[in-house]
Amino acid sequence: GAGVSQSPRYKVAKRGQDVALRCDPISGHVSLFWYQQALGQGPEFLTYFQNEAQLDKSGLPSDRFFAERPEGSVSTLKIQRTQQEDSAVYLCASSTGPRAWGKMYEQYFGPGTRLTVT
Amino acid sequence: AQTVTQSQPEMSVQEAETVTLSCTYDTSESDYYLFWYKQPPSRQMILVIRQEAYKQQNATENRFSVNFQKAAKSFSLKISDSQLGDAAMYFCAYRAQFSGNTPLVFGKGTRLSVIA
Numbered sequence: 534g535a536g537v538s539q540s541p542r543y544k545v546a547k548r549g550q551d552v553a554l555r556c557d558p559i560s561g562h563v564s565l566f567w568y569q570q571a572l573g574q575g576p577e578f579l580t581y582f583q584n585e586a587q588l589d590k591s592g593l594p595s596d597r598f599f600a601e602r603p604e605g606s607v608s609t610l611k612i613q614r615t616q617q618e619d620s621a622v623y624l625c626a627s628s629t630g631p632r633a634w635g636k637m638y639e640q641y642f643g644p645g646t647r648l649t650v651t
Numbered sequence: 652a653q654t655v656t657q658s659q660p661e662m663s664v665q666e667a668e669t670v671t672l673s674c675t676y677d678t679s680e681s682d683y684y685l686f687w688y689k690q691p692p693s694r695q696m697i698l699v700i701r702q703e704a705y706k707q708q709n710a711t712e713n714r715f716s717v718n719f720q721k722a723a724k725s726f727s728l729k730i731s732d733s734q735l736g737d738a739a740m741y742f743c744a745y746r747a748q749f750s751g752n753t754p755l756v757f758g759k760g761t762r763l764s765v766i767a
Contacts, residue, residue, distance in 0.1 A: 564752040575655075575742050575757030576696075583752070592754070622694060628752060638752055642696035 537643035545649045546615045554610045554646045558627030570622040615650045622647050653678045655745050657758035664733045665766050672728045672761050674743030682748040687728045690740040738765045
């Protein structure tokens, strides 16, 4: 596709509900990142995939957060038993690489999903 | 851990004037990348400009330029001839240089208003 797409753009969930957020990266991009952006803050790293392998999930705030990328393209971020503090914009970014040491791979961002937990 | 600090929550500039947004960062690494991203109300993060730490020359992209002071760990963004379309949130970001991909570390952002 022309860019990174995310769906839905907006999601309202009642506290305790499970949600699934989808990211379609740019075709052929090896790397995929998820970030969480709370209101009035900068994005914070959640997790990183290289193809289908989840290489870093150090930013996931709790075991209620789960991400997958089973075929190395589309990724889903799942939040179980949502809480009010989960309300945020969830951004997905993809990039080519890694192929070479030190090469700067630009991350291309999607428009994000705004999650509101009521 | 690396941190990025943007000390100006809000800035304003008259159309056609110049404005400078500040950013400082903390790292023990010698090789890394620095970025400025623009985020309009649509939420789409747009890369404005980037700087490789090993390059002494300051990056420039049309009306956007940076003042990179490696020893001071400072990375400010200068916008010349400001336009109404420049109004947005601006985020400074750091990225370590390792084999493979590494995540971005963002500051809290500066909201820029452009006054007609």
